Amino acid sequence: MEGHMKKFLNEFKAFALRGNVMDMAVGVIIGAAFQAIVTSLTNDVISPFIGLFGKTDFSSMVLTIRGVDIRYGAFITSVINFIIMAFIIFMLVKVLNKLSSLGHKDAPAAPDTKECPYCCSKISVKAVRCPNCTSQLS
Known part of the structure; x- marks a missing residue:
């Protein structure tokens, strides 16, 4: 007890x-x-x-x-x-x-565009092919 x-x-x-x-x-x-x-x-x-x-x-x-x-x-x-x-x-x-x-800063938003390595144009990060130069992206 x-x-x-x-x-x-x-x-x-x-x-x-x-x-x-x-x-x-x-x-x-x-x-x-x-x-x-x-x-x-x-x-x-x-x-x-x-x-x-x-x-x-x-x-x-x-x-x-x-x-x-x-x-x-x-x-x-x-x-x-x-x-x-x-x-x-x-x-x-x-x-x-x-x-x-x-004291808290918001984390930077993830980019929604990237640059095509062939024609240097801005494209969507989801793209698998450049809409400008039609290059296959990896």
Whole structure:
């Protein structure tokens, strides 16, 4: 029984310390911290700014039905948070894709023409006979 538990713990340790698992954990932690920043941006800057023009604050929008408060203003704030977060993630992925493609150059395409060794005209690489001088090509 003890051997199985030790084997299980060793397998778990190998899994948890793999590079992609650690990268994902760091990403989740940074994402949670970033979400707090976006939430603050929405609650403390964007909502009051929209409130200047709309003469309302989203957080104070509440609908009361039979004594139950439905805070649809908080929902609108959450939707704005989501849109901002999705846009920022989109831009981040776009920049990362651009940066990762800078170092990689596409392989040159295979030529689709060759030169006839007899008349020096350009012909298809698939040709077995030159259409210009009718020479047999090897």
